[in-house]
Amino acid sequence: MKRIFEVYRYDPDLDAAPRMQRYEVELEGNERMLLDALMKLKAQDETLSFRRSCREGICGSDAMNINGKNGLACLTNMNDLPGTIVLKPLPGLPVIRDLIVDMTQFFKQYHSIKPYLINDEPAPEKERLQSPEDREKLDGSYECIMCGCCTSQCPSSWWNPDKFVGPAGLIQSYRFISDSRDRATTERLDDLNNDPYRLFRCRTIMNCTEVCPRGLSPSRAIEGIRLRMLKLEGHDDGLALHRVPTIR
Ligand code: FES
Numbered sequence: 001m002k003r004i005f006e007v008y009r010y011d012p013d014l015d016a017a018p019r020m021q022r023y024e025v026e027l028e029g030n031e032r033m034l035l036d037a038l039m040k041l042k043a044q045d046e047t048l049s050f051r052r053s054c055r056e057g058i059c060g061s062d063a064m065n066i067n068g069k070n071g072l073a074c075l076t077n078m079n080d081l082p083g084t085i086v087l088k089p090l091p092g093l094p095v096i097r098d099l100i101v102d103m104t105q106f107f108k109q110y111h112s113i114k115p116y117l118i119n120d121e122p123a124p125e126k127e128r129l130q131s132p133e134d135r136e137k138l139d140g141s142y143e144c145i146m147c148g149c150c151t152s153q154c155p156s157s158w159w160n161p162d163k164f165v166g167p168a169g170l171i172q173s174y175r176f177i178s179d180s181r182d183r184a185t186t187e188r189l190d191d192l193n194n195d196p197y198r199l200f201r202c203r204t205i206m207n208c209t210e211v212c213p214r215g216l217s218p219s220r221a222i223e224g225i226r227l228r229m230l231k232l233e234g235h236d237d238g239l240a241l242h243r244v245p246t247i248r
Pocket of ligand 1: 056057058060
């Protein structure tokens with residue numbers, strides 16, 4: 001089956017400005033996913049550049065803008081796409097070349113939320129255990145693969161990339177705030193509360209939840225963080241907190 005592609009092309013060493021390049025490719029029956037088609041395009045034109053690795057939605061490296069909506073090429077079925085497929089790099093991030101973007105700022109925000117367990121209590125002989133109920137509270141946040149689809153589709157991140165943590169960083173923050181083994185909850189909440197940009201630039205636009213290829217909801221995680229802040233300040237949030245563990 002023949003498919004038509006319009007692909008964003010830009011090589012800063014050669015091009016004065018970006019351009020869209022048209023490709024036609026004949027796909028076989030077993031080439032079902034967008035990444036299969038991209039690999040075939042790459043065989044036609046080896047100058048076309050994009051990232052990919054695992055081919056199964058785990059590494060997050062082949063995130064791109066597909067007909068206006070961010071997603072992973074390896075998880076996008078060609079049957080779900082229209083006749084002409086328009087591919088662009090993730091919006092809001094500097095382009096290195098073609099569909100490859102610079103994720104430096106994105107990961108800087110991720111590292112700013114201290115994405116690791118903080119617990120200075122003496123380590124037990126084997127491991128720090130959790131009850132099944134406490135473990136369940138991590139569901140809906142630990143599965144994030146840091147592909148950048150959510151943050152790159154978020155207008156608040158476009159305008160404040162160096163100030164707003166962004167949905168990907170905030171869902172990771174919620175993952176550690178929710179962890180019964182972590183001892184830095186107050187410090188984590190203070191860090192997000194004391195700066196008007198880090199968390200509160202979220203305007204609940206919900207693009208993040210709309211595009212997450214893992215079906216997660218950073219919006220609900222951000223709501224969860226706000227509710228934890230209320231709890232810290234002594235407000236009665238029992239009813240609202242009851243909803244928080246299910247953040248998909
Ligand atoms: S290639 Fe790893 S997520 Fe798509």
